[in-house]
Amino acid sequence: MSRRTTAPRPKTAAPKRRSPLPFARAALMGLVALLLVVAGVWASWADAQHILLSKGREHGTLAVTGCSAEVCTGRFDPEGPAPVRTDMSIERSVAVRSDGEYPVVVKPGSRELVRTGLGGGLHAWLPLGGSLLLAALVIGGGLRLPRPAWAAASLGGLLLVGTFLTV
Structure with a gap:
């Protein structure tokens, strides 16, 4: 009768605790x-x-005539039967130059325009x-x-x- 010898079982390592810092x-x-x-x-x-x-908002074309440090003004020609206005302004930026003509939309309740x-x-x-x-x-x-x-x-x-x- 031969005796079977088994190798001793390796001890299982305790589970490593993960630091919460990587998750944080x-x-x-x-x-x-x-x-x-x-x-x-x-x-x-x-x-x-x-x-x-812009659906339901006033659309038109702005012909810029002059710019100050912050805003540009000009002649606003709305689409439809509304009269031409000159009291509208658009923020001066790289998107608006003097002597340019741009399609715009009116911000509701104001005299400000946004280029479309x-x-x-x-x-x-x-x-x-x-x-x-x-x-x-x-x-x-x-x-x-x-x-x-x-x-x-x-x-x-x-x-x-x-x-x-x-x-």
């Missing part, structure tokens, strides 16, 4: 990236809402493009997610370049 860092970086994108949408929405939700069309729409979303570029740095560096970081950076860069080319 990831949550914090995710929150910062989300905050950057939300801030970009918030800043963009002030003008973009008038372009995207492709150039005006892209210009309205410009803050979102910048915030996507900043969020891409946080996503890539803080969260260590290179593919989503490249996607966010590409979207932000396309928005900035598209705005530059159309305005």
Whole structure:
């Protein structure tokens, strides 16, 4: 009768405790990236809402005659039977130049105009493009997610370049 010998069982290692710091860092970086994108949408929405939700608002063409440090004024020719007005203004920016003619929409309850069309729409979303570029740095560096970081950076860069080319 042979005696079977079995190798002694190895002791199982106690489960390692994971530090909560990597999870806290990831949550914090995710929150910062989300905050950057939300801030970009918030800043963009002030003008973009008038372009995207322009149904029922007064549309027309603005012929810019002069600009001050902050606003440009000119001759507003609304679509339809409404008379031409000269008391309307538009924010001075790279999207508006002196002696230019632009399609615009009136902000409800005010005398302010917002440029419409492709150039005006892209210009309205410009803050979102910048915030996507900043969020891409946080996503890539803080969260260590290179593919989503490249996607966010590409979207932000396309928005900035598209705005530059159309305005």
